[in-house]
Amino acid sequence: xxxxxxxxxxxxxxxxxxxxxxxxxxxxxxxxxxxxxxxxxxxxxxxxxxxxxxxxxxxxxxxxxxxxxxxxxxxxxxxxxxxxxxxxxxxxxxxxxxxxxxxxxxxxx
Ligand code: 2BA
Numbered sequence: 001x002x003x004x005x006x007x008x009x010x011x012x013x014x015x016x017x018x019x020x021x022x023x024x025x026x027x028x029x030x031x032x033x034x035x036x037x038x039x040x041x042x043x044x045x046x047x048x049x050x051x052x053x054x055x056x057x058x059x060x061x062x063x064x065x066x067x068x069x070x071x072x073x074x075x076x077x078x079x080x081x082x083x084x085x086x087x088x089x090x091x092x093x094x095x096x097x098x099x100x101x102x103x104x105x106x107x108x109x
Pocket of ligand 1: 033
C-alpha cells in the first residue's frame with residue numbers, strides 16, 4: 001500500500017475529495033499552512049493500493065490547477081514617510097505537491 005501525502009490549494013480540495021470519492025477512493029483532509037507564503041492550504045492523506053497510485057495521480061492532475069498568488073516582498077513600512085515598499089511578488093502555487101510514501105502496515109482495529 002502507498003500513502004499519497006498531497007498538498008493542494010484550498011480552492012481545489014473539495015473537488016479533489018469529491019473526485020476521489022466518486023472513484024471509491026478514501027481520503028482525509030487536514031488544514032495546513034505553507035512555510036513560504038504562510039497561507040492556508042490543504043493536505044490530503046490518500047491511502048491506496050499500489051496499482052491505484054497512477055489513477056490517483058491522474059485525478060489530482062485533472063482536479064488541481066496552478067494559480068498565481070501575490071506575496072508582499074517586504075514588511076509593511078507605510079509608517080515611514082518617503083519610503084516605498086517593493087511591489088508584491090507573483091508566486092506560482094500548485095497544482096499539487098505529492099509525496100508518495102510506502103506504508104509498512106495498514107490496520108483497521
Ligand atoms: P508554500 O510554502 O507557501 O509555497 C507556495 C509557493 O511559493 C510554492 O508553490 C512555490 O512556487 C513558491 N516557493 C516556495 N518556497 C520558495 C522559495 N524558497 N523561493 C521561491 N519560491 C518559493 P508550490 O511549490 O506549488 O508549493 C505549494 C505548497 O506545497 C507550499 O506552500 C508548501 O506548503 C507545500 N510544499 C511544497 N514543497 C514542499 C516540500 N518540499 N516539503 C513540504 N511541503 C512542501
